[in-house]
Amino acid sequence: MHRALLPAGWPRPKGYANGIAAEGRMVFTAGVIGWTKDEVFEADDFAGQFDQALTNIVAILAEAGAGPEHIVRMTCYVTDIDAYRTGLKEIGAAWRARLGKVFPTMAVIGVSALVEERAKVEIEVTAVVPQAGTG
Template sequence: MLDHREHCRRCAAGPADGRAAAPGWAAPRGYANGILTEFQAGSRLIFVGGQIGWNGQCEFESDDFAEQTAQALRNVIAVLEQGGARAEHIARMTWYVKDKAEYVAAYPAIGKHYREIIGRHFPAMTAVEVADLIEPRARVEIEVTAVVPPAA
């Protein structure tokens, strides 16, 4: 298992457009330490409440961590679309996971699902291990804040 320092040493140098980075810091991989966004007149904020890995009928189709993550990400996108937003409008994500070891073990599959659903957009992101989630079968819960420009 990689610790945060080792993870950062493996990161490529240089932030992508829109990412805020401190001079001399290694570039994070799969997330941003900060996002710089210009809030214009007519821009909208969308706050997506915590989405878990169940479908639109509130039914779990899997207990697998990576599969629940994929469904939670699809749910996030569905809510964003209702507000006229897309994945690239996400400014920040917070992930609540019940088991850090399970989350870390699922990194490769989570990354694959993330790229398929969100693409190569990496917002400011925080992951937190929690004692439990309200829904007993939920393995992960994801909340998002998006900034939608006036033209979108």
């Protein structure tokens, strides 16, 4: 079970949570990039790679019996912060398609490069799966 933390008088953030209190079994992903399970980039655009990275994250979480609803923390490393900003409509569509109305704590960090040269985004998540009987 987890709940978003919103201090009194603070405006509700759009697309993320200021903090989350959670209890349960923790699941962590490595940095996940936007290539397929066969390590092939099918998209060279930012939004396409973001969508594939989210697809990959959902598959990894499923291996631990977790789903998007269990994500409490996300860190996105992006090689082009302007591509992130200008692609928010497409990113939002990918988010809704893959994660639904999940809004974890989140950080987006601009970096000069990622290990895989064609990668434009790398995403890490932490999920917390409630223990049986706790919701």
